[in-house]
Each structure stands twice: as C-alpha cells, then as structure tokens.
Amino acid sequence: MSRTALLLLADGRFPAGGHAHSGGVEAAIAHTSVHDLDSLEAFCRGRLHTTGLTTAGLAAAAAAGCDPLLLDDAADARTPVPALRAVARRLGRQMMRAARATFPSPELDRVAAARPRGAHQPVVQGLAARAAGLAPVDAARAAAYESVGGPTTAAVRLLSLDPLGASRLLARLSTEIDAVALAAADAADRVATEGLGALPSASAPLLDITAQQHAAWTVRLFAS
Template structure:
C-alpha cells in the first residue's frame, strides 16, 4: 500500500474532470445561500454529512471488493434526480479513463465493459483505490474529501474568496471528514452479510432540487 497513491487519488489535479463541477455551490451562490466563507463552511459541512457520507460508503464498499454492479444500482437508488445521475455517470466515465491509465486492473476493465454508459463516480473511485492497494477507509476518505474540496475550490472562483480562507475551512473540516470516512468504511464492512442496504443513504433534497435547476441554466461557469 502506498500513501502517495491516496494523495494522487484525492488530488484535485487528478485528471478525472472534477475541476469542472462545483458540487452544487454555484446554484447555492446564485440563490444567496452561500455568500461568504462562513456560509460556505455551513454548505460544505452539510454536504459532507449527507452526500459525502453516501458517496464515501459506496467508494469504501467498492474498495472492499463488493460487487460493483450491485453498488452502481445502489448509487442509482440514492441519486433520485436525473440531472445528478447523469453528472455522476459522466464523472464516472472520466474517472474510469484516468483510473485505468494510472492504476490498471482487471476489475476496472470489467466495469468499463459492463457499464459503457459510465458507472457512478464513487464506484470507480473505490475500484481505483483497490487497484492502488488502498484500504476501504482510504477510498472513503478520498470520496468524502472531494465532496467538500470541490465546492470550496469552486467558491473561490465564484465569490473571489481568499484561497487561504478556503484552505483553512478544509482544515477545520478535516476531523469531520475522517469521522465520515470511518463511518462509511464501517458500513461497507456490513455489505457482505447485509447487502447494499447496509450502506448510508443520507440525502440532501435541496441539493437535488437546485441540481436539477442548474442543469437547465443556459449560462453557467460549472457543469454542475
């Protein structure tokens, strides 16, 4: 196992397309729900404990060797909004391309063949972590971190925030990110005996609503 592999997988510069997505913060800025660093922190914390927990559980389960097709169906069930399902699969296709080039594995190749339309991003992320020799908790940590790192980075551009403030925000959320990753990994360990229903299914209805609205905008800075 290489800790450097975890850094690579969680790096915003990993060419998996995440830089083009705001994680819902562009819509939140438009609705004035996010307007400064404090409101951004509240947004990120809420996203971490809902979407972050759910995606971290899926990533951890994939890294633990659970059936990726069953997990992909579980991800569909946990993503009720068509626009966000399409985003998750698009990001999954981009993650798959980067993962297969960086961490080649038969499991990634098989999933790419069986889900040509793209599997959900956390499933691919979990298989990439598995191929890199990382643990389910590592995969969960990378997924959880992305749910707050993406919006924080996007908000710097959208609101002209000081990047140092955004970094400080992510540092404050680090203990919670670790807690979420641990809870996700614990849930993933139950999938072998209890099935995908053991995974978290926390939701954020307002993110679902604004995600669908955002997809219909004719002018936007981010894809989602």
Template sequence: MSAVLLVLADSRFPGGGHAHSGGVEEAAARGLITDENSLESFLAGRLRTNGLVSAAFAAAAVDGDWSTLDVELDARTPSPAQRAASRAQGKSTLRAGRVAWPSPRLDALSQPHHAIAIGALVHVAGGTAEEAAECAAYLSVSGPASAAVRLLGLDPFRVNAVVARMDLAAVVEEAVKGLPMLGAPALDLFADSHARIHQQEVRLFVS
C-alpha cells in the same frame, strides 16, 4: 497516507472534477453562499449527506460487487442531474485511473458513479476501504470549495482553512460501517435547477 490516496485526491488528477461545483454555483446564484461562513455551513451539510453516501459506496467498492453497488447508488440518487454529474465524473476518473493503475478488472466498468470508480481504483491499486472513503469524503468538499473561490472570489487561504476544519475522520468512520440511506433534497433540487438553467444560459460549471 498512501500514494493512491494522494494521487486520487490531488486537484491535478484529471478526473474531471474541475467542471463540477457540487451545488455551489446554484446555491451562490440564490444568495445562499456569499462568504466563507456560509460556505462552511454548506460544505458541512454536504459532507454529512452526499459526502457520507459517496464515502460509504467508495469504501464498499474496494471489496464489493461493482455492478450491484452501482445500482444501489443509482437508487439513492433521485436527481437525474446528480446521476448524470456523478457518472460523468466517474467516467473521467476511471479513464485517468486506467492509465495510472492498469488492470483487467477495470474492464467491467464503463461509466460508473464517481464513488464506485474511486473504490474500484483504490482496489486495483492495493488500497483500503478507509482510504477510498477518505478520498471520496475529501473530494465531496474540496471540489465545491474550489468552485466557490472561482465563482465568488473568496480568499483561497480562508477557504482552504474551511476545508481543513471539515470532520472527515467522523465521516470515514461511519462510512466503513455500511451503506447509509440518506438524502439531500436541497442538493437534488439545486442540481436539477442548475441543469435547466444551464440549457438557457452559459454557466461556469456543468453541475
């Protein structure tokens, strides 16, 4: 495991992920996540949909055209709230990454999708497509898992075990083969609903 992957996947990396629950807050509010078992089911589904798409685009961004990929990912993100959350995280991740791995190549990016930012940073740091995919896949479940601990007071040791059981290797293997055409309608609906409710009442997470 390279240093770039360790840094980007570290929860202390100031990429703004702490402000996003990845749909967990809305799912918990609806009573769909109540314990470690229901969280594991949610995360497994998220990994195989949103996580796989993010991993594939992060991998492609290591050697691909960032502007074209950004448009492609936008087209695969029908939820306005999901797009806004992805670009907010992308902007924060890029801001921190420019300090860690300064490169004029990053000047071509302003507010990319999160996955594109991950792939771009792995590229300038000399990493591989597999590392970018693994980082994106891991972040797609680790952030929401952390949010569940904060929202529901779940046992952090058991939640960490849930994340450790996620089959990241299978997702990475599929992600580096090409760009999937996958959707996650429930996550889209959760994101848009959360955004509407967030305008009316205070919630812990932005998304």
C-alpha cells in the same frame, strides 16, 4: 502501493474531471445561500454529512470488493434526480479513463465494458483505490474529502474568496471528514452480513432541487 496513491486520488490535478463541477455550490451562490466563507462552511458541512457520507460508503464498499455493478445500481437508487445521476456517470466515465491509465486492473476493465456510459463516480473511485492497493477507509476518505474540496475550490473562483481562508475552512472540517470516512468504511464492512442496505443513504433534497434547476441554465461556469 504506498499511501501516496491516496494523495494522487484526492489531488485536484488527478484528471478525473472534477474541476469542471462545483458540487452544487454554483446554484447555492445564485440563490445567495452561499455568499462568504461562513456560509460556504455551513454548505460544505451539510454536504459532507449527506452526499459525502453516501458517496464515501459506496467508494468504501467498492474498495472492499463488493460487486461494483450491484453498487452502481445502489448508487442509482441513492441518486433520485436525473441531473445528478447524469453528472455522477459523466464523472465516473472520466475517472475510469484516468484510473485505467494510472492503476490498470482487470476489474476496472470489466466495469468499463459493462457500463460504457459510465459507472457512478464513487464506485469507480473505490475500484481505483482497490487497484492501487488502498484500504476501504482510504477510498472513503478520498470521497469524503472530494465532497467538500470541490465546492470549496469552485466557490473561491465564483466569489473571489480568499484561498487561504478556504484552506483554513477545509482544515476545520478535517476531523469531520475523518469521522465520515470511518463511518462509511464501517458500513462497507457490514455489507457482507446485512446486504447493500447497510450502506448510507443520507440525502440532501435542496441539493437535488437546485441541481435539477442548474442543469437547465443556459449560462453557467460549471457543469454541475
């Protein structure tokens, strides 16, 4: 398929459930660490180079043909917080439904049967990219973009930020998004010789802590 498939995967209107999640920015806003466009940019940059890099690596490896069930276990190991593991599998389950309808493939069917509660979202994203005929770096780019695009969209709603300013923020991050995608794809290339340990495992402990707190809120706009 053409690279248009990448636009579809990265489109917020793709019915993968991401619109219901803030990527941790709702909790960050509650703690006042995000309160305007500048602080949102700092939050997104930190998320991109930690969580974004890790998920981009998993997506690239899945698109490269690595065993998706082993990758799913590797994703679990890189997600120490129960709340975030649950979110990743819930998003993965929804993305699997959308991917199987859009890019039917036996591999997607196999993983859906093996992980009825849902595989981790970046693994499914990589499988969807592979089914669409995209390269590992394309899968990594979609995952990296989503790691900042989702929080930015959520922050616009939560803080009534200027949408034009938010778009400008994402444009400023575009070079870094590309760099993260390339690093993730390079790591995926090394899996064949170095094993799954070659994949990024960057962490963001504060995001982990606030995600677990957010899961206990009784009133919230976003699921995560």
